[in-house]
Amino acid sequence: MDLSYTPEQQAFRTEVRAWLEAHVPSVPLEHYDATREGFEAHRAWEATLKSGDWGMVTWPQEYGGRGLDLIQWLIFEEEYYRAGAPGRVNQNGIFLLGPTLMEFGTREQKQRFLPPMASGEEIWAQAWSEPQAGSDLAGVRATATREDDVYVLNGHKIWSSRAAFADWAFGLFREPSSERHKGLSLIFFKLDMPGVTVNPIRKINGHVGFAEIFLDNVRVPVFNRLGDEGQGWHICMATAGFERGLMLRSPARYQVAAAALADLWQARKETADATLEAEVVRAYMNAEAYALNIYQTASRLIAGAKIGPEASTNKIFWSEMDIHLHQTALAILGPEAELLPEPGEHEWLDDYIFSLAGPIYAGSNEIQRNIIAERMLGLPR
Amino acid sequence: MDFTLSAEQQMFADTAATLFGDVCTPDHWRRQMAAGTAIDPDRWAAIVDNGFTLLMLPEAAGGLGLGELDFALIAQAAGYVALPEPLVESAGIAVPMLAALSPDHPVLGDPAATVAIAHPLNLVVANADTAAAILLHRDGHAFLAMPDQVSLTPSATIDPFRRLFRVEWNAEQAQDLGEADWDLALDRAAVFAAAQGLGLAQRSVDLAVAYAKDRQQFGKPIGSYQAVKHHLASAQVAIEFARPVVLAAAAAVSQYDVYSRARASHAKIVALEAADQAARASIQVHGAMGYSWEVDVHLFLKRALALTGSWGTPAFHRTRVATRLFTRLTGPDQTFAKEAIHA
Numbered sequence: 273m274d275l276s277y278t279p280e281q282q283a284f285r286t287e288v289r290a291w292l293e294a295h296v297p298s299v300p301l302e303h304y305d306a307t308r309e310g311f312e313a314h315r316a317w318e319a320t321l322k323s324g325d326w327g328m329v330t331w332p333q334e335y336g337g338r339g340l341d342l343i344q345w346l347i348f349e350e351e352y353y354r355a356g357a358p359g360r361v362n363q364n365g366i367f368l369l370g371p372t373l374m375e376f377g378t379r380e381q382k383q384r385f386l387p388p389m390a391s392g393e394e395i396w397a398q399a400w401s402e403p404q405a406g407s408d409l410a411g412v413r414a415t416a417t418r419e420d421d422v423y424v425l426n427g428h429k430i431w432s433s434r435a436a437f438a439d440w441a442f443g444l445f446r447e448p449s450s451e452r453h454k455g456l457s458l459i460f461f462k463l464d465m466p467g468v469t470v471n472p473i474r475k476i477n478g479h480v481g482f483a484e485i486f487l488d489n490v491r492v493p494v495f496n497r498l499g500d501e502g503q504g505w506h507i508c509m510a511t512a513g514f515e516r517g518l519m520l521r522s523p524a525r526y527q528v529a530a531a532a533l534a535d536l537w538q539a540r541k542e543t544a545d546a547t548l549e550a551e552v553v554r555a556y557m558n559a560e561a562y563a564l565n566i567y568q569t570a571s572r573l574i575a576g577a578k579i580g581p582e583a584s585t586n587k588i589f590w591s592e593m594d595i596h597l598h599q600t601a602l603a604i605l606g607p608e609a610e611l612l613p614e615p616g617e618h619e620w621l622d623d624y625i626f627s628l629a630g631p632i633y634a635g636s637n638e639i640q641r642n643i644i645a646e647r648m649l650g651l652p653r
Numbered sequence: 654m655d656f657t658l659s660a661e662q663q664m665f666a667d668t669a670a671t672l673f674g675d676v677c678t679p680d681h682w683r684r685q686m687a688a689g690t691a692i693d694p695d696r697w698a699a700i701v702d703n704g705f706t707l708l709m710l711p712e713a714a715g716g717l718g719l720g721e722l723d724f725a726l727i728a729q730a731a732g733y734v735a736l737p738e739p740l741v742e743s744a745g746i747a748v749p750m751l752a753a754l755s756p757d758h759p760v761l762g763d764p765a766a767t768v769a770i771a772h773p774l775n776l777v778v779a780n781a782d783t784a785a786a787i788l789l790h791r792d793g794h795a796f797l798a799m800p801d802q803v804s805l806t807p808s809a810t811i812d813p814f815r816r817l818f819r820v821e822w823n824a825e826q827a828q829d830l831g832e833a834d835w836d837l838a839l840d841r842a843a844v845f846a847a848a849q850g851l852g853l854a855q856r857s858v859d860l861a862v863a864y865a866k867d868r869q870q871f872g873k874p875i876g877s878y879q880a881v882k883h884h885l886a887s888a889q890v891a892i893e894f895a896r897p898v899v900l901a902a903a904a905a906v907s908q909y910d911v912y913s914r915a916r917a918s919h920a921k922i923v924a925l926e927a928a929d930q931a932a933r934a935s936i937q938v939h940g941a942m943g944y945s946w947e948v949d950v951h952l953f954l955k956r957a958l959a960l961t962g963s964w965g966t967p968a969f970h971r972t973r974v975a976t977r978l979f980t981r982l983t984g985p986d987q988t989f990a991k992e993a994i995h996a
Binding site: 343523530550553565588653 | 886
């Protein structure tokens with residue numbers, strides 16, 4: 273164990289910091305889920321990132337990355353959040369589908385899909401859930417009917433983040449008359465194809481960024497299937513491992529928020545409830561613990577391990593600490609908590625509302641606890 | 654940057670877990686409770702034979718000269734069996750302090766001898782009666798006395814395996830070893846208490862898992878019900894997010910600055926919270942059996958309770974974390990921060 277950065281890692285941090293200082297927009301962009309303009313501003317930011325070769329630093333160079341390791345990725349993320357850089361509008365692509373494509377895709381598929389993903393030219397939505405298939409994802413009913421080199425897609429997907437404005441979606445479809453975990457395939461489709469209807473859904477924060485998707489005889493080439501026909505469940509679970517385990521919620525996000533909370537406390541402690549200091553310290557400890565856990569996981573993966581069911585513990589931890597952190601901020605704000613922030617003020621309220629989604633998306637925390645109990649602890653189903 | 658254990662460390666930890674698993678079984682606990690003895694001679698001999706008492710002793714004093722991370726792995730294994738013997742207090746805390754003050758002291762020449770320590774943060778001293786020597790605190794100095802040179806009053810404790818004493822003594826009867834590093838002793842003690850907490854917590858979960866697979870109600874194992882699963886999953890989450898803190902804290906003790914002290918304190922707070930959460934979840938999952946002396950979970954609940962209040966309360970340790978948080982830079986680039994080294 274050596275918990276210090278090498279000179280190369282320190283130099284990398286300096287390089288990232290310098291580039292971000294020169295390029296991060298001084299005025300925050302409108303949220304990518306708020307309007308089409310906000311979405312496109314974030315796409316333009318992705319292109320700027322790509323111009324500095326920062327699209328997805330862990331990917332091989334031939335697919336639009338830099339071939340860096342997970343420790344360097346963590347350093348990049350730390351500097352990214354520290355700089356207050358814009359949210360990654362293509363996170364469904366770069367953090368979820370990308371690593372899955374890397375593992376299961378053919379060389380041709382990687383060449384076709386990864387570079388425009390890394391540059392933000394093609395922004396991705398996830399199309400897994402259906403009205404009758406939420407936590408019970410194996411209950412999906414949308415179908416993919418094979419006709420020679422084409423799949424004909426039909427069905428109704430819902431709760432697809434970014435789908436209101438995104439270009440592509442990766443969906444879970446089943447062979448007609450197949451059941452449960454069998455006969456599923458992961459298939460990509462463009463959201464502007466004939467037969468695709470996207471209806472935005474307004475979230476509790478007022479944004480429209482997620483959507484329901486109707487597919488009516490949508491024809492896509494077989495090339496758009498990731499992995500073997502019928503292998504979709506296996507691939508989805510691998511994607512979910514990335515989603516819950518490592519990439520989607522990098523520790524830096526919470527460490528920046530915990531530092532902001534400490535500043536808020538220092539500014540308000542003369543008038544706020546004195547017992548809240550313990551909660552501020554708790555929020556800091558939680559963010560540190562999460563960071564240390566992820567550094568440990570990254571080191572293990574570099575040493576050759578694979579992400580397993582412990583990914584579910586991460587998802588529970590970050591989602592619950594995020595709510596605690598923001599509840600603490602609102603408690604410090606007291607009677608001001610309900611007031612919408614002035615432009616430029618920290619958006620504690622909006623971040624709190626967003627934190628409430630954490631225990632629901634990427635597999636509800638109840639499902640995560642089932643996974644931990646059954647696959648880590650070995651309790652019966 | 655590498656957050657993995659070395660093959661040697663992993664092997665040491667596995668050796669300790671195997672040994673403790675063999676010599677500290679539920680049968681051993683019951684026999685020892687019935688006999689009321691502090692030390693099981695066979696078990697202690699096996700611990701000594703494996704070199705665990707020499708781990709933190711410098712090589713110059715005849716020890717293995719290993720560090721806090723190595724010892725923390727042993728402490729974790731000791732927690733998993735609620736080890737009755739004062740291995741952690743003696744070999745992890747008192748022996749390295751004595752070696753720093755008096756490297757040639759004859760007590761250090763006997764690997765089977767234990768040293769007790771009266772730290773100013775604690776009310777009582779563990780296993781003072783069977784110790785070859787006791788380290789005592791006065792005005793920053795460490796004094797060394799033999800048990801028969803001081804007055805020992807037993808303090809009854811809820812933990813059946815802890816033997817605690819109040820110590821009365823005067824300086825004429827003890828040897829003044831000079832100014833001692835009581836803060837370093839505290840950092841080590843906090844980290845090793847945390848490491849024991851990880852072991853206590855995991856054992857509580859494991860006992861409950863075994864019971865929940867076996868115990869049937871409504872025609873099914875109770876472990877198939879989500880309400881039961883979720884108690885244990887939550888306890889496991891607490892363990893998973895305490896473990897890396899404990900390991901990082903152990904690796905940083907020798908850094909000896911506001912950052913390493915805060916991390917040791919963080920580790921102690923969360924690992925013992927995990928131990929308490931896991932023990933209470935385990936009692937709940939065991940139902941009425943969990944409230945009985947027959948089921949061993951109570952040993953883990955009680956040890957967690959004892960360690961939570963020893964070597965600094967949670968409030969004491971939270972203050973040390975707050976000092977780091979409010980007086981130093983924070984943020985994602987500061988996770989592994991150190992004080993600049995002074996010449």
